Amino acid sequence: MRFVAATADKKNVIGYPAVADRIDRASLATDVAPGNYGIAVARWSFEALRPMEQLWYGVEPHPSTGEALSDDDAERFVTSVAESGEDWASASAEIDMLRLSHGLEQGLLVRARDRFEEYTSQLQAQNEDRADARVRSIKTHLKQQKAKYQEVQRRHLERGNPGLAKAQDTNIGRLEARIERQLLAIEEKRKLHQSIEEICVGVVRVV
Numbered sequence: 638m639r640f641v642a643a644t645a646d647k648k649n650v651i652g653y654p655a656v657a658d659r660i661d662r663a664s665l666a667t668d669v670a671p672g673n674y675g676i677a678v679a680r681w682s683f684e685a686l687r688p689m690e691q692l693w694y695g696v697e698p699h700p701s702t703g704e705a706l707s708d709d710d711a712e713r714f715v716t717s718v719a720e721s722g723e724d725w726a727s728a729s730a731e732i733d734m735l736r737l738s739h740g741l742e743q744g745l746l747v748r749a750r751d752r753f754e755e756y757t758s759q760l761q762a763q764n765e766d767r768a769d770a771r772v773r774s775i776k777t778h779l780k781q782q783k784a785k786y787q788e789v790q791r792r793h794l795e796r797g798n799p800g801l802a803k804a805q806d807t808n809i810g811r812l813e814a815r816i817e818r819q820l821l822a823i824e825e826k827r828k829l830h831q832s833i834e835e836i837c838v839g840v841v842r843v844v
Contacts, residue, residue: 649745654657655738656839657728664721666713667706670699671843675737676715677745678837681753684830685764686771686823692836695745708752718841728819732840753833761829768827772820779809779816 662671675697682690694712698705790805
């Protein structure tokens with residue numbers, strides 16, 4: 638499964654490899670029954686106030702027992718295979734690859750997109766909260782700084798320095814313009830922009 642580890646590090650992947658590996662059950666970080674397991678790896682990318690990327694790992698339930706792995710266990714499973722698995726050169730002669738492909742398209746890859754949509758909804762809510770918090774902080778800063786300039790302006794007027802007092806209007810204008818740019822930047826990133834990229838699919842025989 639060295640393809641998985643190598644491909645996941647590349648930023649500009651066109652298409653994605655299909656792999657077939659074998660691994661001894663004792664080499665796995667998760668306890669699963671022997672058998673063939675479909676696997677998939679996808680990259681989730683999010684442009685937001687806090688940009689992030691995340692790899693998602695999925696493993697199909699065991700065909701006989703129906704045993705399913707959580708996302709965390711699936712990551713451990715695929716990572717173990719990436720580190721300790723061996724190429725299963727005869728896979729195409731031992732299993733129906735077309736059936737496997739259809740099964741992945743209708744099963745694991747659908748789950749990958751479902752999980753992606755769920756996570757996107759959670760992240761959108763978090764991004765909205767973060768945007769609201771930043772807006773409140775910036776507006777508080779504006780109010781405090783504006784009050785300081787206005788106090789300086791008041792003192793200059795009391796001392797008979799109208800020129801210096803008027804200069805504070807310039808300072809306030811610059812401050813408001815800077816704050817406006819910051820608020821616009823926040824609003825531009827309030828809406829999440831996301832993408833999903835399928836990195837790898839394949840089959841693993843656990844023996």
